[in-house]
Amino acid sequence: MFAYVLRRFVGAVPTLFIIITIAFFMIRLAPGGPFDLERPLDPLIMQNLERAYNFDKPLWQQYLIYLGNLAQGDLGPSFTRRDFSVVDLFRTGLPVSIRIGSLALSLALVIGVVLGAWAALRQNTWVDYMVVGTATFGITIPTFVIAPLLSLGFGVMMGWLPAGGWGTWKHMVLPVTTLALPQIAIIARLTRGATIEALRSNHVRTARAYGLPSHVVVGVHALRAAILPVVSYLGPAAAALLTGSVVVETIFGIPGIGRYFVQGALGRDYTLVMGTVVVIAVFVIVFNLVVDILYAWLDPRVRYD
Amino acid sequence: MTDINPAMTETQIPTASAAAGRSLWQDAWLRLRRNKAAVTSAFVLLFIALAGVFGPWFSPHPYDRIYPQYVRAPASLEAYPKEDAIVPAFESAVARARIEMGETEVDGSTVRVPISDGEPLDPRIVRYVDRSDLFSNARIEELSDDGRSGVLAADVSRIRFIFGTDANGRDLLSRILIGIRISLAIGVLASVMALLLGVTYGAIAGYLGGRIDNVMMRVVDILYSLPFIFFVILLVVFFGRNFVLIFIAIGCTEWLDMARIVRGQTLTLKRQEFVQAAEALGVNNAGILKRHIIPNTLGPVVVFVTLLVPKAILLESLLSFLGLGVQEPLTSLGLLISEGASNMRGAAWLLIYPAVTLTAILFALNFLGDGLRDALDPKDR
Numbered sequence: 001m002f003a004y005v006l007r008r009f010v011g012a013v014p015t016l017f018i019i020i021t022i023a024f025f026m027i028r029l030a031p032g033g034p035f036d037l038e039r040p041l042d043p044l045i046m047q048n049l050e051r052a053y054n055f056d057k058p059l060w061q062q063y064l065i066y067l068g069n070l071a072q073g074d075l076g077p078s079f080t081r082r083d084f085s086v087v088d089l090f091r092t093g094l095p096v097s098i099r100i101g102s103l104a105l106s107l108a109l110v111i112g113v114v115l116g117a118w119a120a121l122r123q124n125t126w127v128d129y130m131v132v133g134t135a136t137f138g139i140t141i142p143t144f145v146i147a148p149l150l151s152l153g154f155g156v157m158m159g160w161l162p163a164g165g166w167g168t169w170k171h172m173v174l175p176v177t178t179l180a181l182p183q184i185a186i187i188a189r190l191t192r193g194a195t196i197e198a199l200r201s202n203h204v205r206t207a208r209a210y211g212l213p214s215h216v217v218v219g220v221h222a223l224r225a226a227i228l229p230v231v232s233y234l235g236p237a238a239a240a241l242l243t244g245s246v247v248v249e250t251i252f253g254i255p256g257i258g259r260y261f262v263q264g265a266l267g268r269d270y271t272l273v274m275g276t277v278v279v280i281a282v283f284v285i286v287f288n289l290v291v292d293i294l295y296a297w298l299d300p301r302v303r304y305d
Numbered sequence: 306m307t308d309i310n311p312a313m314t315e316t317q318i319p320t321a322s323a324a325a326g327r328s329l330w331q332d333a334w335l336r337l338r339r340n341k342a343a344v345t346s347a348f349v350l351l352f353i354a355l356a357g358v359f360g361p362w363f364s365p366h367p368y369d370r371i372y373p374q375y376v377r378a379p380a381s382l383e384a385y386p387k388e389d390a391i392v393p394a395f396e397s398a399v400a401r402a403r404i405e406m407g408e409t410e411v412d413g414s415t416v417r418v419p420i421s422d423g424e425p426l427d428p429r430i431v432r433y434v435d436r437s438d439l440f441s442n443a444r445i446e447e448l449s450d451d452g453r454s455g456v457l458a459a460d461v462s463r464i465r466f467i468f469g470t471d472a473n474g475r476d477l478l479s480r481i482l483i484g485i486r487i488s489l490a491i492g493v494l495a496s497v498m499a500l501l502l503g504v505t506y507g508a509i510a511g512y513l514g515g516r517i518d519n520v521m522m523r524v525v526d527i528l529y530s531l532p533f534i535f536f537v538i539l540l541v542v543f544f545g546r547n548f549v550l551i552f553i554a555i556g557c558t559e560w561l562d563m564a565r566i567v568r569g570q571t572l573t574l575k576r577q578e579f580v581q582a583a584e585a586l587g588v589n590n591a592g593i594l595k596r597h598i599i600p601n602t603l604g605p606v607v608v609f610v611t612l613l614v615p616k617a618i619l620l621e622s623l624l625s626f627l628g629l630g631v632q633e634p635l636t637s638l639g640l641l642i643s644e645g646a647s648n649m650r651g652a653a654w655l656l657i658y659p660a661v662t663l664t665a666i667l668f669a670l671n672f673l674g675d676g677l678r679d680a681l682d683p684k685d686r
Contacts, residue, residue, distance in 0.1 A: 018527060026539050140667045142619050144626045144639070145660045148646035156650050246627065251646060261535060262627050265542040277535060 005289065012285040016278075020070070023277045024063055027270050034079035034268045053079075070278065076271035080264065086275035090257060094279070096166070097244030097256035103176045105234075105241050108183035113230065115184070116191025117223060123196060131188055138185025147178045147251040164253040175252045179241060186237075187230055194226035201225065228299055235291035239283040333604075336680040343676025346669035353666055357485030365465070366476035368483040369634035372464070373474055374438040380469035380477070380654040386439045391416060391461055398437045399457060402430040414461045416440065421454035434459045469654045471644060477655065480636050481662055487637040488666070491552045492618035496610050498556025499617075503563025504606060508594050510564070511571025522568065525561050534558070537620070541629045548631055551624060555617050566609055570602040604681040611674035615667045622663060638663040 035041060035049055050056045054065055069076060075086035119131035151174060155163025165171050198204060199222050207221045208214075244258025257276065264272035337343055361368060372378075374394065378385060386394060392409050395416045399406055404426070407419035420426065426445060434443035434457065443459035468477035510521040537554045544550055574580060575598065583593050622639025624630040631637050638659050645656030 015527065023535070023539070026536070030539070030542070030544070136668075136671070140615075140671055141664050142622065142667070144623060144646075145642060145664060148642070148649055148656055149660060151646075152649045152653055152656060157653075247623070250627075262538060262542075262629070265539055273539075280535075 001293075005293070008289050008292070012289075016281055016285065019277060019281045020067070020274070021063075023274060024066060025059075027265075027268075027273055028059055028062070030268070032268050034270060036268070053077075066274070075275040075278070078269055078272050080267040080269040080272065086271050089260065089272065090275065090279060093244070093255060093257035093260065096254060097249075097258060098242050100172060100175050100179065100248075100254065100256065101238075101241035101244065103172065104179035104183065105238055107176065107180040108187055109230075109234070111180070112184045112187025113191050113223070113227065116188040117195050117218070117226065119188065119192045120195035120199065120226075121218065128192075131192065135185040135189045135192075138181050139189070141182075143178060143182065143245065144247045144251070146181055147175075147248055150174050150178055151251060164251065166252075166254050171252075171254075175248050175254055178248050178252075179245060183237060183241070186233065190229045190233055191226055194229050195222055198222040198225040224298060228295065231291055231294050231298065235287045236284060239280065239287040243280045243283050333677075333680040337676055340676040340679060342672045343680075346672035346676070349665060350669040350673060353485060353662070353669070354489055356482055357489050360482035361479060361486065364476070364479040364482055366479045368479040368636070369475065370479075371474050372438040372470060372476075375464070375466065375470045376474040377472055377648070377652045377655075378466050378470045378474075379652075380467065380658070382465075382467060384463035384465045386461065386463075391439065394437060394439045395434070395459065398434045398440065399430075401433045404430065411461075414463070415458055416461060417446075417456050417458045419454065420445075420457045423453070425452035426455060431457070431459075438462070438464070468658045469652075471655055472648050472652070475634075477641075477658060480641060481638070481659055484636045484638045484641050484659065485662065485666070487548075487631055487635065488618050488621060488639070488663070491548070491555070491621040491637070492614045495552040495555035495559065495617035495621070496613045498553060499560040499563055499613060500606065500610055502556065503560035504567050504599060504602070506560070507564035507567030507569075508571050508598050508602065511568035512575055512590065512594055512598055514572075514575075518568070522565075525564055529561050534620070534623075537624070538627070538629060541624060546629055546632050548635075551621060551630060552617075555620050558620075559613055559617060563606065563609060563613070566605055567599075567602050570605060571598050574598055574601050608674060608678040608681055611670060611677050615670040615674075618663075618666065618670075638666075 033055075035046065040046075041049070047056075054062050057065075066076070073087070075090075078084045078086050078089055081089065115131050115135075119128045122128050151163045154161045154174060161173050162171050163174075199218075203225070204217060204222050207217045212221075244256040246258040246262055248254065249256045249258040257279070260272055261276040261280075263269070264276060375385060388411075391411055395418065396406065396409055399418060399420070402420075404420050404422040407421075409416060409418040426448070428445060431443035431445065434440050439461060440459040441462045443457065446456045446458050448455040466476050466478070468481065471477055471480065506521065506525075510518045537558055540554045541551060580593060580597050583597055588596070618638075621630060621637060622642065625637045625639030626643040628643070630640055633640075641659035642656065642663065645652075645659055649656045
């Protein structure tokens with residue numbers, strides 16, 4: 001097992017390397033720069049700035065310098081948020097994003113699996129149709145429609161919850177709901193399909209034949225098989241949720257890291273954009289690994305050696 | 306279902322027996338027609354698409370025409386201006402002329418006010434009234450002999466804003482119509498782009514097989530692991546926000562699934578007898594791909610494309626929402642929703658109408674795609 005984890009990490013290095021390389025050269029070859037202002041800077045100042053940030057060296061040298069710093073965990077200074085290093089920005093923003101993302105994820109997992117399993121057990125009854133209908137709804141409506149509508153409904157019209165901002169638990173309700181809704185829908189649909197299949201499978205029939213009570217048959221034997229597709233879906237989904245959503249953070253005014261990428265790209269904040277790419281890529285790689293390990297644990301047919 | 310006209314069958318396929326079987330496509334068509342959700346969706350979609358294509362030409366307001374007096378006018382079936390808004394608007398317009406005003410009276414669709422001034426009235430003062438969106442055809446009537454007093458009259462121009470107006474005073478209905486056009490166009494063009502790339506790539510990889518296939522699919526795997534949405538954003542940020550670039554960028558990110566599906570299909574197809582027969586007849590690779598492989602992969606591809614269109618629309622809307630999509634005064638549904646979101650306090654209709662439109666399109670496309678999948682691929686239910 002340990003060897004497998006190690007091999008996966010080593011295998012992830014080339015992917016990460018390719019992502020970093022493409023992102024680096026794309027950003028650097030793009031027109032414009034972080035010091036472009038409406039009024040051009042004094043050439044001497046510009047020269048000094050460029051020297052300070054190594055912009056006067058050839059691009060490949062800058063690339064090597066960046067890789068060297070990255071290997072030491074240094075993501076460089078942010079160009080648009082002066083006095084902050086990219087690592088500082090992530091240190092304050094990432095916990096916020098992770099908090100909202102993990103809440104949404106747990107909520108989605110619990111509600112989604114329960115709804116999906118319930119619908120599967122009551123297949124072709126009104127429960128089933130309700131769940132499938134709601135799930136279709138949740139999958140179809142994009143976040144950037146749900147978020148402002150929720151904010152409008154509960155924040156502005158009803159006034160029950162703050163329409164935006166960050167601070168108390170009340171501020172988290174709407175963003176977490178927004179993030180969780182589509183995930184609930186997808187997880188419910190996946191669970192429903194897998195549970196229907198699992199209920200027909202041999203091992204569940206055997207469990208029934210042994211005379212196990214039905215909550216054990218469903219809760220332990222069927223669900224364990226039914227949760228597999230959910231687990232493999234959750235890898236990339238978790239990475240995406242925990243690294244923040246630009247839409248949700250923009251609409252609800254949350255100081256997470258979801259906005260950094262777009263803002264950084266617009267302001268040619270090279271280091272911030274690169275930092276976001278690296279952080280997200282690492283999250284994706286780690287969560288895919290976690291999913292594969294979980295998979296082996298849940299499904300005895302899967303073996304890694 | 307069984308009422309096949311024998312005469313027709315004979316004329317079309319002279320050598321076939323009377324009991325001609327239904328082709329895959331006929332079969333699928335029959336199944337699709339029985340699916341109520343899919344048929345309804347198809348009609349809804351057709352209606353929305355026609356509205357997007359032809360609507361802007363029939364709409365009374367150009368999508369970029371600004372009515373400064375009607376900023377954020379609420380959605381209403383009644384024509385603007387409202388009765389109680391006519392007199393104040395008229396008086397404030399006339400007041401700019403800095404002349405003495407009497408009592409304003411409204412008579413049907415004309416407004417009249419007696420005016421007088423210390424010196425002869427300048428006929429150009431009617432422009433103050435004409436400039437307003439509310440009035441047209443302003444004129445001075447009953448001018449006295451010394452030219453110092455008269456009656457200023459103007460017609461009230463009735464305008465309808467069924468969906469209201471936006472924060473700049475543009476008709477929301479016209480903007481939604483143009484938004485539908487842009488969103489659908491980008492969705493379809495991006496999907497066509499992904500279709501061409503994915504089908505060609507997948508078919509070549511699958512058909513040639515061996516080492517070439519290996520290398521080609523490794524490339525797809527690597528591209529797959531890249532956070533593509535970021536590269537789309539980077540592309541659009543750096544190389545300008547233009548319509549063509551947006552759909553090319555979206556198309557370039559969405560072709561990977563297509564390539565995989567087509568490759569898988571091709572792998573099974575190329576071992577079939579009709580392909581071997583074509584090979585035996587000496588048809589070259591390109592010919593076999595074009596004539597035999599690609600047409601036979603179309604079933605799953607069509608299904609995938611219908612599900613790809615909403616994905617592309619969604620991606621474009623997301624870009625527009627982030628302010629990276631099409632540029633003002635042109636608009637797309639995502640941009641309209643984004644504007645609606647920032648104006649939702651006090652102008653909820655700006656958010657609700659575009660959101661409902663986009664949702665309707667996405668729903669219809671998804672139901673149609675599901676219906677097509679059920680129709681074309683009955684195993685995969």
